[in-house]
Amino acid sequence: MRTELRLSLKRISVLPLLIFALLACAVRAQSPATLLPGPKPPDAPSEWKQLVGIYLDEDSKHSFVLLEQDGKLFWRDDKAKNQAISVFDGNIFPTSEGQPTAVYSMLHDEAGNVTGFCYLNFCYRRTDAGSDPSHPYHVTPSRSVETLRREALAATPPKETGNFRKPDLADLAPLDASIHLDIRYATSNDFLGTPVYSQARAFLQRPAAEALLRVQQKLKPLGYGLLIHDAYRPWYVTRIFWDATPPEGKIFVADPAQGSRHNRGCAVDLTLYDLATGKPIEMPGTYDEMSPRSFPDYPGGTSLQRWHRDLLRRAMESEGFTVYEAEWWHFDYKDWKEYPILNVPFEKLGLDAAGTIHQR
Numbered sequence: 050m051r052t053e054l055r056l057s058l059k060r061i062s063v064l065p066l067l068i069f070a071l072l073a074c075a076v077r078a079q080s081p082a083t084l085l086p087g088p089k090p091p092d093a094p095s096e097w098k099q100l101v102g103i104y105l106d107e108d109s110k111h112s113f114v115l116l117e118q119d120g121k122l123f124w125r126d127d128k129a130k131n132q133a134i135s136v137f138d139g140n141i142f143p144t145s146e147g148q149p150t151a152v153y154s155m156l157h158d159e160a161g162n163v164t165g166f167c168y169l170n171f172c173y174r175r176t177d178a179g180s181d182p183s184h185p186y187h188v189t190p191s192r193s194v195e196t197l198r199r200e201a202l203a204a205t206p207p208k209e210t211g212n213f214r215k216p217d218l219a220d221l222a223p224l225d226a227s228i229h230l231d232i233r234y235a236t237s238n239d240f241l242g243t244p245v246y247s248q249a250r251a252f253l254q255r256p257a258a259e260a261l262l263r264v265q266q267k268l269k270p271l272g273y274g275l276l277i278h279d280a281y282r283p284w285y286v287t288r289i290f291w292d293a294t295p296p297e298g299k300i301f302v303a304d305p306a307q308g309s310r311h312n313r314g315c316a317v318d319l320t321l322y323d324l325a326t327g328k329p330i331e332m333p334g335t336y337d338e339m340s341p342r343s344f345p346d347y348p349g350g351t352s353l354q355r356w357h358r359d360l361l362r363r364a365m366e367s368e369g370f371t372v373y374e375a376e377w378w379h380f381d382y383k384d385w386k387e388y389p390i391l392n393v394p395f396e397k398l399g400l401d402a403a404g405t406i407h408q409r
Contacts, residue, residue, distance in 0.1 A: 081270045084367065086359035090352035093117040098331070099163045099180055100155060101350055103341060104173040112176065117351040125348060160184070178338045180331075185233070186240050186338040190293035194243050201288035206390050207306055213389040218281055218314050218398065219258035221251040225265055227274045229322060231329075233336065234279060234286070240337045241293055245286055248395040252281040254314040257382035260368040261317065268364055272324050278336055278378065279318040282311035284392035298339040300375050308390040315385035317370075318378045321361050330357045336378055345377045 093101075100122070101115050114125040156165040156172065162181055165174045178186040190197060221228055233239040235249035253261060265275050288305040303309035310316035318337075321330040333350025334342025341347055345362060348355075358377050365372065365380045373379035 081267045084267060084271070084360060084363045086356055086363060090356055091120070092353050093120075093351040097122060098351060100166065102163075102175050102179070103177045103349065104165065105176055106173055107171060109174075113173075114349040116349040119352065177340045177342050178335050180335075185238055185335060186340070187242055188240055188294055188298060188339070190241070192292075194241055194245070194289065194293065197289045197292050198245075198285075200292070201285040204285065204288055204305075206284040206312070206392050207308055209308075209389055214254075214384075214387045216314060216388060216391060217255045218252040219255045221253060221258060221261065221277055221280060224258060224262050227269065227324065228262075228265055229274060229276045229327075231276055231278055240339070241289075245289060246395060250395050250398075251277045251279065251317075252314060252398065253317060254382070254384070254388055256384060257315050257317070257370075260370065260382060264364050264368050264370075267367065268321070269324065271360075273321045273330070273360070274324050275319050276322040276329055277317065277319045279311065280316070281314040281391070282309060282316075283394050284308060284312045284390055285394075287312055294339075301337075301339045301343065310381045310385045312390045312392070313385050313388040314391060315382040315388055316373075317380055317382075318376075319361075319380070320378055321357055332358050332377065334377070343376050343378075345372050345374070347377075 097117050101117055103112060103114055105112050116123050116125060154167050155163050156167065158164050162179045162184065163175060165172055222230055230249060230251055232246060232249040232251060235244055235246040237243055239245065268274060284305065287303050287309045290302045291305050294302045320332060320336065322328060323330060331354050333347055333354045334340065342349060362372050369383040370380035373381065
């Protein structure tokens with residue numbers, strides 16, 4: 050009897066320790082540090098950051114990527130795929146065996162942006178949008194944006210069948226003061242060069258908004274905040290984007306015949322910013338750029354830029370978001386299929402006494 054009692058007491062005394070250990074493991078598993086995509090790499094020299102990008106040779110037949118990795122510049126030819134790539138040492142390019150090395154020279158436009166470089170009597174033209182986010186990627190539509198707007202407002206969204214949740218859009222700005230907005234489509238600093246939205250606001254269906262708030266809370270201890278570029282998008286704006294974008298850029302815009310996940314209030318375009326300085330974090334490509342730099346697995350840029358891009362993705366995926374295959378900044382919430390396509394302009398959205406957004 051006494052032996053059995055002692056064994057029972059041992060089991061009872063061990064049980065709290067086991068529970069504590071399990072809870073400690075759970076806390077560690079959910080800690081912000083687990084979001085980190087490995088050790089944070091050092092920043093690359095500013096000259097290299099201006100130079101990394103996508104280039105074409107003089108005959109416009111072969112493209113290649115210049116990137117920084119592990120403190121060195123690399124050349125990745127478009128035919129190399131996963132093969133080894135050549136190493137650049139400082140500003141000296143290696144040449145064929147037995148040949149002397151050569152120094153490259155960069156080409157700039159009037160604003161000082163790198164437009165290409167020359168090496169061994171050959172010059173290479175840059176094809177991406179560069180490293181300056183204040184000079185976004187632009188398209189030139191065949192008709193004026195105002196004409197496209199009138200046509201889109203007169204058009205009708207696709208008809209849908211099925212049972213959908215009742216829309217419950219939440220305004221993102223009041224959720225947390227550390228969530229910052231940079232709604233490009235309310236400015237001329239977008240890919241159309243003219244404002245499309247009448248107001249600089251961002252909305253998501255409430256479950257998606259709450260998940261985004263949890264992402265923000267996870268990133269704060271790491272020194273980062275979320276910078277929102279776009280969220281709910283009325284259907285007529287999707288129609289404008291589709292009609293304005295040339296065929297080669299259609300992969301980056303949604304087909305209005307299908308509707309966008311933005312139209313359902315379940316997609317968000319965003320990036321990171323530094324909590325200490327308030328400045329946006331550099332990524333391998335710029336927002337809304339219609340080039341391979343926008344792909345979530347684009348190998349170019351710098352080690353630190355790719356690290357930050359992966360951190361954003363890991364944080365968003367931890368709360369039920371999925372990155373769009375062509376845009377590192379675009380994330381869809383898991384329940385997007387459960388909401389209908391909406392076509393309510395921002396100026397017709399208001400708040401009721403309970404703080405719920407409704408159509409005016």
